[in-house]
Amino acid sequence: MALINGGHLVGKYLKQVENVDIVFGISGGHIESMLDGFTEYKIRTIDVRHEQAAAMMAHAWSVYTGRPGVCFLTAGPGFTNGLTGIANAYLDNAPMVVLCGRHPLRDDLTGALQELNQMDIVKPMTKWAATCYDTKRIPEYLSIAFRQAMEGRPGPVFLELPPDILNVKVEESQAPKPSRATRKYTVHPDDADLKNAADIINGAKKPLFLGGTGIGFSACAEQLRAFVDKSGIPFMLLNNGRGELPDTHPLSIWDAGNIGMMVTIQQADVIVSAGLRFNWILQSGKIIPPATKLVRIDIDPHEVDRNRTADAGLVGDAGSVLKQLTPLVQKRDHSEWLKTLRAASRSMLDYEIRTRENPSDPIHPIRLAAQIRSVTGEDAMYVADGGDTVYFGLTGFMSKHRAGVIGTSSGLLGCLGTGIPFAMAAKLAYPDRNVVLLNGDGSFGFNSMEFDTMVRHNIPILCVVNNDCAWGMIKHSQELSIGADRLQCSELGTRRYEKMVEGLGGHGEFVTRDEDIVPALERAIASGKPACVNVMTDPTVTSPATPLFYQSLKME
């Protein structure tokens, strides 16, 4: 007879069934036996300084590895601290498994420590949430959690594990484990819908392919490459789908930037969109002219006609659909169209290109991003976090890697502070690559204590602070809406963030002149430590994302 406690059952399931070898969280009394389960089954724990960072790292882990990230939260404030990260993963459709403590069932309604109705709080921001009431059923509940996180449209799930369940022993044979890990099942579109879509694509003169996060979670580089190479369609991969094919692919139009994309969308006669929601960034679909034909691929049938009725809708996993669609599309050469849209975009980006290439005093953030790229190249993993900063990062960086350039705060939650946790997860997933985070000075404040975590766990990322001494996007939006003479709560001071990082055991650099950027970056990388390069940039500069933001909130 072999007895095992609930906490160890969790560790054993994670390791032996789902092959989880890393989890993110903070310790807590309510979840002690689960922590011991991680020790017992040799699961690496990254203990952070605020639970939101743990949830964000688990989210990021799913983006970088394609497997659900796992975070653990203790009851009460551990739970509430994690909510921002859970909400962000929910709006990002990221598969994440949250394991959370709670007050003992035994002590319900007695005023127990950290007694809180967590389930009612978390349900609206998770794909699935449950409390386990029986130690023997822990493997079964975990199995459901992983399936719910992965199947169909992915999302975060939440499993509450009370001490009465975690801290008691059961006969192991009475807590059976599933025989294999969760696997992803696919569904396929109807043949008639596929033919309809292919007919539209084959008739296109000026087509454009837009791929979103659904491309990334489908991990469909092979199918996507076959599709674009045969159809000849210029493409742009956005959000967490970026890098599924390299930004440097000859048909990728990332060199045209977001502005080029917006202009091209308005000129294309056919748009093929895969795994991409038409949200506010795309003006809820209104940016697409009425006459443009639209082929829409999505794993969620509810998305196919959302905000814009599709001319052909294909429901299924992006890779699976593209694999079926490719034999039906004709071999085409759209190089003239590609040349035209590139040339037009270049004219629209004339200012940005000149800014990139020329030093300025004070330093322009576009120039800063270009200088970073000149040091770390296309082999690095890039993360951008902030308001305007995310625009400068997304348009300034190029990577040859899957999810190689991620604008973590440009998701639907617009969640600042995500950059540091994402960069940490990227470094853990790809320890041999340089991981570079371009962080706004405002957003840096949310999770900068995680430099302590990086030092303790040896996670040497390079964080470059684009320091304009303000919540830049808000400040510049206020200049448009309420006037430059009435700015409110949007300005920050000149702060030596790099000294804070040095104090935590990392490497710090402070830069005010263009010629000092590259040497400072090189020293930071050579240090081998988590590094912060604090760069003072032009506080008057704003990005095209700011007026878009302003416009989206203008109500009359």
Next chain:
Amino acid sequence: MRFTLLLFILYHILKRAVKKNAAFRSYIGAIHNVRVMIKTADGKRGRVFIFDRGGLKSRSGATHPYDVAIVWSDPGTAFRVLSSQSDEQQFLAAAAGKMKIDGMAFFAQWFNDGVKLVM
């Protein structure tokens, strides 16, 4: 000359729209001090449109400060493309290098979308 006249007429159309066209008024809203310049690359001809708290001012000339400038290679192309009121013609002019954007590209699009409301 035709280009300069076109910009002058455009100013008066927009000025009238600010007062009479509810859709345009709503579109520009109370935005503070957005300056859109349309000019030729040689800097000899141009006009700046200044949107400020629901009002519109304009000045002739290409040397005024701006947030965004739509810069045309020559006045003839500018007149032909602008008077066509065609997005595609603008796109093709950009592709041919005859129109460039200097500064905040978003405001160029914002301005063009506003003009469409009154034309």
